[in-house]
Amino acid sequence: MRELINWIADPIRSFPIFTILFFLMLKHYRVVGTKKFAWIAFLLSIPTFFWFAADPNFFLIITTPDNIPISILIILITFLTWFALYQCAVNDARLEQGLTPMEGTPENREKVWTWPNLVYTELFAIIAGTVFLIVWAIIFKAPLEEPANPTWAPNPAKAPWYFLGLQEMLVYFDPWMAGVVLPGVIVVGLIAIPYIDTNPKGNGYYTFMERKMAMTFFLFGWLALWIYLIIVGTFLRGPNWTFYGPFEFWDLHKVVAAYNVNLSEFFWIKGLGRAMPKNLLLRESVGIILSLGYMFGLPPLIARTKWGMSIIEKTGKVRFYILIGLVLLMGSLPIKMFLRWLFSLKYIVALPEWELNL
Amino acid sequence: MAEKGLAEKVAETQIWKSIFRHGPPNNARNRAAVVAGNVFLHLHPIKLKKSGVKLGYTWCMGGLTFFIFLALTVTGVLLMFYYRPTAEYAFNDIIALREHVPLGIMREIHRWGAHAMVITVWLHMFRVFMTGSYKPPREFNWGIGVILLVLTLLLSFTGYLLPWDQLAIWAITVGSNMAKATPFAGHGGPGAMLAQIGDFVMVSDKNDVRFQLLAGRFVGEPALLRFYILHCVFIPCVVGVLIAVHFWRVRKDGGISAPL
Numbered sequence: 001m002r003e004l005i006n007w008i009a010d011p012i013r014s015f016p017i018f019t020i021l022f023f024l025m026l027k028h029y030r031v032v033g034t035k036k037f038a039w040i041a042f043l044l045s046i047p048t049f050f051w052f053a054a055d056p057n058f059f060l061i062i063t064t065p066d067n068i069p070i071s072i073l074i075i076l077i078t079f080l081t082w083f084a085l086y087q088c089a090v091n092d093a094r095l096e097q098g099l100t101p102m103e104g105t106p107e108n109r110e111k112v113w114t115w116p117n118l119v120y121t122e123l124f125a126i127i128a129g130t131v132f133l134i135v136w137a138i139i140f141k142a143p144l145e146e147p148a149n150p151t152w153a154p155n156p157a158k159a160p161w162y163f164l165g166l167q168e169m170l171v172y173f174d175p176w177m178a179g180v181v182l183p184g185v186i187v188v189g190l191i192a193i194p195y196i197d198t199n200p201k202g203n204g205y206y207t208f209m210e211r212k213m214a215m216t217f218f219l220f221g222w223l224a225l226w227i228y229l230i231i232v233g234t235f236l237r238g239p240n241w242t243f244y245g246p247f248e249f250w251d252l253h254k255v256v257a258a259y260n261v262n263l264s265e266f267f268w269i270k271g272l273g274r275a276m277p278k279n280l281l282l283r284e285s286v287g288i289i290l291s292l293g294y295m296f297g298l299p300p301l302i303a304r305t306k307w308g309m310s311i312i313e314k315t316g317k318v319r320f321y322i323l324i325g326l327v328l329l330m331g332s333l334p335i336k337m338f339l340r341w342l343f344s345l346k347y348i349v350a351l352p353e354w355e356l357n358l
Numbered sequence: 359m360a361e362k363g364l365a366e367k368v369a370e371t372q373i374w375k376s377i378f379r380h381g382p383p384n385n386a387r388n389r390a391a392v393v394a395g396n397v398f399l400h401l402h403p404i405k406l407k408k409s410g411v412k413l414g415y416t417w418c419m420g421g422l423t424f425f426i427f428l429a430l431t432v433t434g435v436l437l438m439f440y441y442r443p444t445a446e447y448a449f450n451d452i453i454a455l456r457e458h459v460p461l462g463i464m465r466e467i468h469r470w471g472a473h474a475m476v477i478t479v480w481l482h483m484f485r486v487f488m489t490g491s492y493k494p495p496r497e498f499n500w501g502i503g504v505i506l507l508v509l510t511l512l513l514s515f516t517g518y519l520l521p522w523d524q525l526a527i528w529a530i531t532v533g534s535n536m537a538k539a540t541p542f543a544g545h546g547g548p549g550a551m552l553a554q555i556g557d558f559v560m561v562s563d564k565n566d567v568r569f570q571l572l573a574g575r576f577v578g579e580p581a582l583l584r585f586y587i588l589h590c591v592f593i594p595c596v597v598g599v600l601i602a603v604h605f606w607r608v609r610k611d612g613g614i615s616a617p618l
Binding site for chain 2: 066068069072073076077080083084087088100101102103104107108109110111112113114115116117118119121122125126129130132133134136137138140141142143144145146147148149150152153154157158159160161162163166167174175176178179180181187190191193194195197199200201202203204205206207211215218222351354355356
């Protein structure tokens with residue numbers, strides 16, 4: 001059984017499973033967003049957790065002091081995702097009946113005094129927060145390792161946990177993409193959200209029905225491409241950034257076959273049975289055409305589809321092309337992941353001479 | 359009854375009246391006065407919609423983020439009394455902090471608080487997205503919030519180096535090596551080789567963005583000083599200003615979001 005879970009946890013299998021579960025969750029959010037579902041999931045998760053924690057390797061990694069925040073994060077996100085969907089389900093049922101969402105009932109629109117209604121809540125939050133931090137600080141000592149030694153690198157050398165999603169992307173992309181371009185795109189994309197999403201509905205209340213597309217894109221990026229990768233990067237990556245299952249000992253000598261091949265090698269050597277051309281641009285022409293086609297050829301084609309035309313009609317051309325650009329950049333990560341897993345593809349464009357690998 | 363009499367007496371003294379200017383907040387006039395007249399409480403409106411007070415709606419994550427920011431400022435200032443940002447002293451000062459300061463949990467609160475703030479900021483953004491609160495008229499404030507999120511990560515990242523242990527320098531090495539690959543501006547990134555005139559290399563490891571970040575080609579003492587100042591002075595000041603803008607705009611954009 002533990003062998004099986006180790007086997008499933010490998011991103012090759014766990015990412016597709018996570019993605020499928022994610023879309024099932026959104027499709028059936030009214031089933032997920034019920035108290036009954038939450039109780040069943042909660043009751044099932046408790047024995048599962050203890051069974052997991054009984055394993056020494058798993059126990060070791062979750063009780064590493066710097067990993068505790070991630071465990072807290074996972075629990076909070078699981079609960080809050082359910083809680084948000086629950087409120088979406090309640091509101092959507094109300095909206096279907098022609099009622100206002102919960103937040104808009106006359107009772108909730110009523111104005112109340114800040115003192116005492118809000119001030120006391122804040123006071124309670126401050127006290128609870130202080131107690132929580134003090135208890136946490138007393139139980140767990142802040143970690144301190146050997147003094148800094150620039151000549152001896154630990155293995156694995158990991159970035160702080162909140163950047164491990166980016167470090168995990170390094171498996172699939174070179175640093176200029178995973179460390180610079182994609183984080184930049186995330187920040188710019190987040191800031192752009194309110195200017196792209198012109199849907200006036202769902203402003204100030206929980207609803208899924210009225211903003212399905214916006215929520216699907218955002219939640220996929222947030223849960224599958226950010227949180228999931230952090231979990232993998234923290235718990236499942238050991239020495240040499242090799243994959244280790246949750247119950248697996250971090251054995252330094254684990255050997256993983258690495259035989260990743262570039263697209264240009266596929267094309268010239270395996271496909272045409274010829275030597276690679278000397279000219280760099282000719283050598284990588286297939287990858288360059290594919291990449292440019294993906295970023296610049298695909299959007300006009302999508303604009304002609306029924307879906308694309310409806311978006312353009314609603315939001316205009318500029319917003320549509322920015323949206324598609326961001327979505328394609330976001331999609332480049334799962335695409336690259338699947339290409340790696342299915343074809344052991346290393347780079348689509350491999351120009352190490354120019355430090356330009358895609 | 360005797361105690362209540364005392365409280366009333368205190369409320370009538372000249373000192374009490376000079377501080378609060380109004381009676382206890384048990385009637386409408388005083389409840390308005392206490393919020394409007396207090397420099398800390400006047401961040402709030404005097405009245406607000408009931409839906410905006412409910413924890414189920416707000417998750418309290420924005421408020422907790424601000425609380426943790428304040429807690430980190432206080433514990434951070436206390437830690438600065440014990441810490442010198444040099445390669446010679448930094449690690450030993452942390453050891454001394456651990457060994458010789460009685461009941462010392464300030465470093466623990468600071469470290470766990472830093473992790474907690476990253477979590478609460480993310481969850482705050484999650485909630486704001488789920489309630490569609492970035493929609494007009496709050497688009498600009500969402501953008502301010504995204505920048506605050508990035509600054510929170512940078513605060514945490516710069517602080518990670520300060521203990522000057524193996525965990526610190528190698529985590530920062532991994533992180534800052536990314537900067538090396540910045541297109542056109544890092545010596546290991548695409549486009550850097552275009553900026554070369556004859557034998558003269560314009561973007562090298564002696565002047566690229568990683569060099570500017572670390573004040574050197576590797577994580578050494580100059581990087582420690584640079585991160586210390588970024589962590590303790592520069593980024594907190596920027597964050598402070600942006601928090602003020604963020605809160606101001608929450609009020610000006612109509613308070614906590616609610617159905618239109």
